Amino acid sequence: MPAAVIIREARLGDLDTLVGLLGLLFGLEADFAADARRQRSGLEQMLGKGPRAVLVAEVDGQVVGLATAQVLISTAEGGPALLVEDVVVRPESRGLGIGRALLARIEAWGLRLGATRLQLLADRDNAPAHAFYRACGFHPTNLVCLRRTVPTAGK
Numbered sequence: 001m002p003a004a005v006i007i008r009e010a011r012l013g014d015l016d017t018l019v020g021l022l023g024l025l026f027g028l029e030a031d032f033a034a035d036a037r038r039q040r041s042g043l044e045q046m047l048g049k050g051p052r053a054v055l056v057a058e059v060d061g062q063v064v065g066l067a068t069a070q071v072l073i074s075t076a077e078g079g080p081a082l083l084v085e086d087v088v089v090r091p092e093s094r095g096l097g098i099g100r101a102l103l104a105r106i107e108a109w110g111l112r113l114g115a116t117r118l119q120l121l122a123d124r125d126n127a128p129a130h131a132f133y134r135a136c137g138f139h140p141t142n143l144v145c146l147r148r149t150v151p152t153a154g155k
C-alpha cells in the first residue's frame, strides 16, 4: 500500500466525492441504481450519531476509497455483528491494498464494539469483488438476499 494512504472517518466536506464513489459502485451492481440524491441522504444519515462507521482512504489529500459499516444485533451470534457496505476504491488506486486497509479498519472498529462477525452482500457476477473478499478472509454462505421495496408516496 502507498505509504501516503490515510484511512480516516469521513466528514461532511467529503460528501460530493463520496456520492461520486457510490455512483461508481452502484453503476456496477445490477440490483442498485445510482441516484445522487438518495446516496447523499443515506451518507448524511450515516454521518450522524449511532454505531456506524464511514471510513475513507485518502492519498495526497484526495479521497480514493470508501467503506461503511453498521452494527446490528445478531441472535445467531448472541451479540453485535457488522453489516459492511459501500466498499469501493477509485479505479486508478486499486490493487494497492487500500480496500484491504479499509476493511481492516472497519473490523478493528467493530471489534471495539464487540462485533464477532462481518457480513456483506456482493453482486453474484462481480468476480473481482469476490476474489477481493476471499483474499480478505470472507467466505460465501448458503444465504440468499430477499428484498421487498415498500411503496411510499413521493419517492
Ligand SMILES: CC(C)(COP(=O)(O)OP(=O)(O)OC[C@H]1O[C@@H](n2cnc3c(N)ncnc32)[C@H](O)[C@@H]1OP(=O)(O)O)[C@@H](O)C(=O)NCCC(=O)NCCS
Binding pocket: 025, 028, 087, 088, 089, 090, 093, 094, 095, 096, 097, 098, 099, 100, 101, 121, 122, 123, 126, 127, 128, 129, 131, 132, 133, 135, 136
Ligand atoms: C473490490 C475493490 C474494493 C478492491 O479494492 P482494492 O484496493 O483494489 O483491493 P486491495 O488492493 O486491497 O486487494 C486486497 C486483496 O484482494 C485481492 N484482489 C483485489 N482485487 C482483485 C481482483 N480484481 N482480482 C483478484 N484479486 C483481487 C488482492 O490481490 C489482494 O490480495 P493479497 O493481499 O492477498 O494480494 C475494488 O476493486 C473496487 O472498488 N471495485 C469496484 C467496486 C466493487 O466491486 N466493490 C465491491 C462491491 S460488493
